[in-house]
Amino acid sequence: MIRVENIRKTYQMGEVEVRALDGVSLTVEQGEYVAIVGASGSGKSTLMHILGLLDVPDAGVFEINNTDVTKFSENQLAEFRNRIMGFVFQQFNLLKRTSALENVGLPLIYARNGKKSDVPDKMLDLVGLQDRKSHHTNELSGGQQQRVAIARALVNNPQIIFADEPTGNLDSKSAKEIMQVMSELHARGLTIILVTHDANVANHAQRIIEIKDGKIVSDAPNPTAPAVPKMGVVEEPDVRGSGFGLQSLFEGLTLVKQSIRSLNANKVRTALSALGIMIGVAAVIATVAVGNGAKAAVEEQMSQLGSNLLMLMPQRRSRGGVRQAQGSVSRLSLADAEAIRTEVDNVVKVSSTVDGNAQLKAGNLNWSCRISGVDPDYESMRSYQPQLGRFFTDEEVNSRAMVCVLGVTPVRELFDGANPVGQQVKINRRSFTVIGVLPEKGSAGFRDYDDTAFVPSSTAMRRLFGKDYVDRIEIQIDKPHQMERAQTDILTLLEMRHRTASGTFEIRNLAEIQDAVSETSNVMSLLLSSIASIALVVGGIGIMNIMLVSVTERTREIGLRKALGARGSDIMSQFLIEALIISFFGGCLGIALGAGVGYAAQRFANMTVLFTHESIYMAFGFSALIGILFGIWPARKAALLNPIDALRYE
Known part of the structure; x- marks a missing residue:
């Protein structure tokens, strides 16, 4: 089953080379019970680690079942250890905070062979721990922990068991029980290689190999080995999973757990x-x-300003390094707004706008706010449909009617939030009738969009601010993709009407500002x-x-x-x-x-x-x-x- 020939292993201890194995050769047959003995530092544990594929020799021949394992990759060595070998360690090496059953089932995680989940139960029954399956390792005695380790070594039905000082940490009674278990496993046909320095433990084996200074000094049958009747191999067959996916899922869930x-x-x-x-x-x-x-x-605030809007205003000019006010070169008029409405394609609505500040008075209360003179189209362009009352009409614009629509803030300050529709309010000492209340728009930065009042554009020009021009013209285009073309047409029209060069007027696109x-x-x-x-x-x-x-x-x-x-x-x-x-x-x-x-x-x-x-x-x-x-x-x-x-x- 195992053949090694002239294997060597050297460790570097600082500047000193220590030859742990120096030309070891041996064979182990199927079903043998072999004890490797020697003093501490003789190389017996190194030999077992190499035989168990936990370490690799520096030189020599090593075959298992006529297969050269010295050329195996890490994954192949891991598969061989899992499938063919079982390990029983002196320190037990059980996982803490884990039950005996989970410790025994640990090799199945890496077996990839779909073993039934009841195999760990059967192995614990085999070593006499039926009633301790759910106990954690810290709740077990030393002998019981070693029995769990033996059950773990058997769970994948290995061909060979490696036991490294299996009784080294046990009392005499527990040691005797463990050696009895090892003898029973041998009687069932398992190959056992046991490493020990205790002669009493070695005497349970059929064959004793003594090693000293990294060399085998004797290899002979043990005449005092107890006769153990062969009981036949009780094998737990490999029960393959129904599919790779289910097995991979089981492995993944186990790793997560x-x-x-x-x-x-x-x-x-x-x-x-x-x-x-x-x-x-x-x-x-x-x-x-x-x-x-x-x-x-x-x-949201930008959407309240309206969609597809253009703002037309006179361009600012500089003279002698001094930037002048808008409209100092050319000004917009109500006639320009009407021309844009009728002569430019894709224009839906137009509103002339005149801005200024004024003092509002109702009763004995005063309030200063922004006054905007606009046209009726402004209502739908800027989504200013009044929440109370109505907006003014074209007739009221043409007649320069003394009507106004108030924002929420002046209503609160002048009328204490009461309905002001039909009431009189003085704007710059002129009496206006309140015909509506604007919807609440909120504020942005330092500007309160609700602190405003609207009057007809003609009224603002002639009766409030004394202007014969408008500050800007706001234009709504039917479709977003027509905005650029409409801008060009509007500027061309105004240059023709005012007989000015390009650059006299500018257009701001609210969509671009929003973007x-x-x-x-x-x-x-x-x-x-x-x-x-x-x-x-x-x-x-x-x-x-x-x-x-x-x-x-x-x-x-x-x-x-x-x-x-x-x-x-x-x-x-x-x-x-x-x-x-x-x-x-x-x-x-x-x-x-x-x-x-x-x-x-x-x-x-x-x-x-x-x-x-x-x-x-x-x-x-x-x-x-x-x-x-x-x-x-x-x-x-x-x-x-x-x-x-x-x-x-x-």
Whole structure:
């Protein structure tokens, strides 16, 4: 079954070379019970580790079942250890905070053969621990722990059992029980290779190999070995899974379960690791929500100004380095507005606008606000349909009627919020009849859009401000894609009417202003999100640091898992899963915290906050990505550990 020829193993201890094995040759037949004995430092454990594929020789021939294993890859060695070999260690090497049943089933995770879940139960029954299956390892005696280790070694139905000082940490009674179990396993047909320095333990074997200074000094049958009747091999057949997908799912769920258990063993450390991710996710969600809210508020305010609007006004000019007022070169008139209405294609509505400030008085109350003279089209262009009363008509504009429509603010200040329709109000000491109340528009920055009053444009020009021109003309175009063409046509028309050169008038496109504001909001949101993402990166560094500590603390566990058949990819997957769980936990808490911060800002700071699914998905996905990226190095470090070096780690 096993053939080694002239194998050598040398360790470098500082500047000194220590030859642990120096030309060892031996064979082991199927069904043999072999004891390897020798003093401490003789090389017997090194030999067993090489035979168990936990270590590799520097030179020599090593065959198992006529297969040269010296050329095997790491994955092939792991598969061989899992499928053909079972290990019983002096230190038991059981996982803490884990039941006996779960310890026994550990090799099945890496077997990839779809073993039935009741196999660990049967193996515990075989070693006499039927009533201790659910007990954790710290609730078992030394002898019982070693029985669990033996059951674990048998769970994959191996061809050979390696036992390294299996009674070294046991009292005499427990040692006797364990050796009885080993003899029974041999009687069932298993090949057993036992390493010990205890002659009484070695006497249970049929063959004793003595090793000294890395060389075999004797290899002979044991005449005093107790006669054990052959009981026949009781094998647990490999029951294949119904499909690769189901088996992969089982392995994945098992790894997740074990990862949660490992993290749960250090709750405070896990929580601190998740804290950085929580803060980062919360910061991203809160800042994006505030940025989206600000953008939505601006868009709402811009939409209240109307859609597809153009604002025509005289161009400012400079003379002698002094910038002059608008209209100092050429001015707009009511006739220009009418010409634009009738002669330019794609124009839907037109309103002349005259602005100024005036003093309003009702009874003994005074209020100063902005007065705008506009045309009836202004109502629908700017969505100013009165909430009470009505807007003025074309007849009232033509007759320079003394009527006005008030905003919410002057209504509150002059009429204490009561319905003012039909009441008289004096504007610059002229009496006006209130015919309507404007809808509430809110404020932006220092400007209150509700602190205004509208009068007919002709009334404002002739009876309030004494102007024979308008400040600007506002124009609504039927379709957005016609805006550019309409601008060109309007400027051409005015240049012809005023006989002026190009550049005398300018047109501002509200859609372009809205796009610019939206773009600015997007940039600010991106900037805030980038700053908040720094917290996520810091959280990822925290995860990496904690995972590196975890790898160091669990080095022996990693060595055990590799001895039981875990591949490097299995170890890497487990640690990556742990990093992802921390990120997931932190991400969930971060979403809750970010939502709380956003709602607090909305309630107490009167800020507009808008949460979107995209921002939540982005923050959560970024946290998962952080977990993977910063978990790769610790996971890879764990995956590259040498099995025997990890098992020897203190």
